[in-house]
Amino acid sequence: MDDFADEESRLGGRLKRYAQVGTSVGGLAAQVVSNLVFGTGLDRGKHSSDLKNALGGLKGPLMKAAQILATIPDALPKEYAEELRQLQSNAPSMGWLFVKRRMKSELGAGWLKKFDTFVHEATAAASLGQVHNARGHDGTELACKLQYPDMISAVEADLKQLSILFGIYRRYDKAIDPSNIHKELSDRLREELDYFREAQNMKLYQYMLRDEAQVFVPECVDNLSTRRLLTMTWLDGSPLLDYIKDHEDNIEARNQVAMNMFRAWYVPFYKYGVIHGDPHLGNYSIRQNGDVNLLDFGCIRVFEPSFVKGVIDLYFGLEQNDEALAVRAYESWGFKIKNREMLDTLNIWAHFLYGPLLQDRKRTIVDDHKGGPYGAKIANKVHGELRRLGGVKPPREFVLMDRAAVGLGSVFMHLKAEINWHQLFHDLIGDFNHVELSKQQSSALEKCDLN
Numbered sequence: 001m002d003d004f005a006d007e008e009s010r011l012g013g014r015l016k017r018y019a020q021v022g023t024s025v026g027g028l029a030a031q032v033v034s035n036l037v038f039g040t041g042l043d044r045g046k047h048s049s050d051l052k053n054a055l056g057g058l059k060g061p062l063m064k065a066a067q068i069l070a071t072i073p074d075a076l077p078k079e080y081a082e083e084l085r086q087l088q089s090n091a092p093s094m095g096w097l098f099v100k101r102r103m104k105s106e107l108g109a110g111w112l113k114k115f116d117t118f119v120h121e122a123t124a125a126a127s128l129g130q131v132h133n134a135r136g137h138d139g140t141e142l143a144c145k146l147q148y149p150d151m152i153s154a155v156e157a158d159l160k161q162l163s164i165l166f167g168i169y170r171r172y173d174k175a176i177d178p179s180n181i182h183k184e185l186s187d188r189l190r191e192e193l194d195y196f197r198e199a200q201n202m203k204l205y206q207y208m209l210r211d212e213a214q215v216f217v218p219e220c221v222d223n224l225s226t227r228r229l230l231t232m233t234w235l236d237g238s239p240l241l242d243y244i245k246d247h248e249d250n251i252e253a254r255n256q257v258a259m260n261m262f263r264a265w266y267v268p269f270y271k272y273g274v275i276h277g278d279p280h281l282g283n284y285s286i287r288q289n290g291d292v293n294l295l296d297f298g299c300i301r302v303f304e305p306s307f308v309k310g311v312i313d314l315y316f317g318l319e320q321n322d323e324a325l326a327v328r329a330y331e332s333w334g335f336k337i338k339n340r341e342m343l344d345t346l347n348i349w350a351h352f353l354y355g356p357l358l359q360d361r362k363r364t365i366v367d368d369h370k371g372g373p374y375g376a377k378i379a380n381k382v383h384g385e386l387r388r389l390g391g392v393k394p395p396r397e398f399v400l401m402d403r404a405a406v407g408l409g410s411v412f413m414h415l416k417a418e419i420n421w422h423q424l425f426h427d428l429i430g431d432f433n434h435v436e437l438s439k440q441q442s443s444a445l446e447k448c449d450l451n
Contacts, residue, residue, distance in 0.1 A: 093125035094148070099132070102146055106229040114224060118144070124282065128192060128298075133234065141234035142221065143295075151193055151228075159186050176386065177393035184396035188277065192298035195230040201297035202232065204448040205276075208268045214256075214291045215264045235293040237285025244414055251418060256290040258417035262424055264292050265408055270312075270429050273303045273441045277400030279407035301400045302450070305441065306332055309434040311401075315425075318347070318354055326350075334395040342392070345385040352378040353405050356421035363421070365412040 094102070099120070103111045112118060115134045122130040129147040136142055148154075162185065166178045191197055199220040206217045216235055224231035238246075240257075247253040264284070268274040276283075278299040285293045310332040317326030327337050330346060337343050351358075356365050386392050 093122035093130045094146075096120045099146065102149060103229070106146070106226045107224065115142070126282065134231075136221070136224075140221075142224070143218070143232050143234045144224070145195070145230040145232070147193065147195065147228040155189050155193060159189065162186075176383070177391060180394060180396035181399050184399040188299055188301070188400065191300075194227060195225060196227050198230055198297050199225055200448050200450050201300045204274065204300075204444060204450060205268065205294060205297060207444055207447055208272050208274065209264065209294075212263055212267060214260045216287075216291060216293045218293075218295070235285065235295065237287050237293045240281055240284070240286055240411065240414065243286040243290075251416070253290055254415040255417050255419055257286055257292065258412050258415045258419055259424065260290060260292045261408060261411055262419075262421075263428070264294060265404060266425075266428055269303075270308065270432070271437065271440060272444050273305055273308045273437055274444075275301050275303065275400055275404050277301050277403050279404060279411055299400065301397070302441070302445070303397060303401075305434040305438040307397055308437060309432075312429060312432050314350055315354055315357060318350060319358055333397065335392065338389070341385075342389055345382055345389060346392075348385070349378060349382045357425045358422065360422040361420060362418055364416060364418055365409050365421070 099122075100112075107114060116137050116139070118134040119132055121132075123133050123143075124131045128151055129145055132144045132146065134142040134144050159182075162182060166182050199222070202217060202220050206219070209215050209217060218232040218235050221231040221233070243257065244254065261279075261284075265276055265279065268276070276294070276297070276299065278296070280296075283294070283296040285295060287293065310329040313325055313332070314329035316322065317324075317329055323343065326347065327343060330337055330343070335346065337346075356363060356367075359367075
């Protein structure tokens with residue numbers, strides 16, 4: 001009875017929070033419309049702070065999406081991005097009575113007997129679920145990722161709120177058309193709820209990184225996993241910031257971590273057309289020797305080989321000052337290059353992202369762009385130019401691609417790594433052939449049942 005009351009209380013509380021958030025976001029939207037129609041004036045700083053407070057009370061998928069948006073240059077105005085960046089990602093964990101009820105619904109009445117031990121308190125809690133440490137009967141240390149209940153309806157409710165948020169933005173700023181961004185976030189968030197899919201993604205990463213001795217991927221325990229419960233082997237490691245603190249005076253150790261992170265993200269992309277779209281600090285850990293553990297595989301994107309070819313074509317277009325090649329790269333992704341000014345503006349952002357790869361020397365990731373959040377000044381400059389030129393509609397693939405690039409750039413900034421990124425990149429792409437990539441991608445997806 002206590003369990004039932006607990007669940008009813010949480011469900012009622014969640015519905016109440018959705019009603020409050022819907023009212024708050026709707027009211028904030030009305031403020032924007034009022035300003036546009038009647039010229040009442042809008043304090044963006046206060047308005048964005050109010051929006052953060054409206055979303056922050058939810059601690060769910062909408063917060064997760066807002067945090068993703070806050071890291072994508074120009075997905076939101078800078079005032080909003082700064083406020084949303086402050087949202088805390090940790091949600092309160094579920095209590096033991098509630099965990100028992102959820103585990104029973106996933107593995108049956110005798111679920112606890114399937115483990116040698118199962119720690120009552122969660123080791124981590126986030127927007128969609130929480131993780132418990134356990135041990136199998138064979139002595140294997142396990143991580144059990146348990147999804148919160150009713151997350152499907154929660155995500156759908158949140159995506160409706162996101163649509164309102166994008167509507168607010170679009171009414172007063174035409175520089176970026178966010179419709180493709182909303183579509184991409186919607187698809188990726190829905191996929192993250194399917195732990196069967198995440199288990200397949202995990203197997204895909206095991207296959208793609210099988211030759212990377214310094215990157216580790218957990219193994220899924222299929223008989224203890226369901227669509228809402230993912231059980232995997234436990235990987236010991238430290239959070240990145242703790243590792244950095246312990247190795248402040250050891251640049252070689254920090255450089256090694258940076259190189260391992262680079263390969264963990266970009267071997268799958270350039271060899272198989274797959275990107276991990278969320279380099280969030282909680283999605284990996286660092287071993288004592290600098291090896292990397294990948295821990296979360298919910299936010300994974302598979303690209304057409306032609307998209308990857310465009311990424312490499314743009315690199316060589318910039319390196320060789322070949323404007324025709326650069327234009328072909330942009331247009332292969334779906335950008336509409338209306339004039340020379342549009343090309344020059346897009347190239348400002350491209351030169352920022354590719355900058356470390358274009359210089360054949362040892363350098364930090366931000367040698368030419370010091371001060372402020374990673375990429376913020378360049379993004380603001382591009383944003384202003386795009387608004388002047390009538391705006392642009394970014395292809396949906398760029399949501400996770402940009403997030404991965406900027407997120408990893410922030411990691412490399414934390415590490416203060418000094419590496420020849422040019423050499424690292426060229427060692428990886430070699431004699432790139434998108435036809436060969438297509439074959440490797442098809443083979444990998446087929447082996448992992450992801451076709």
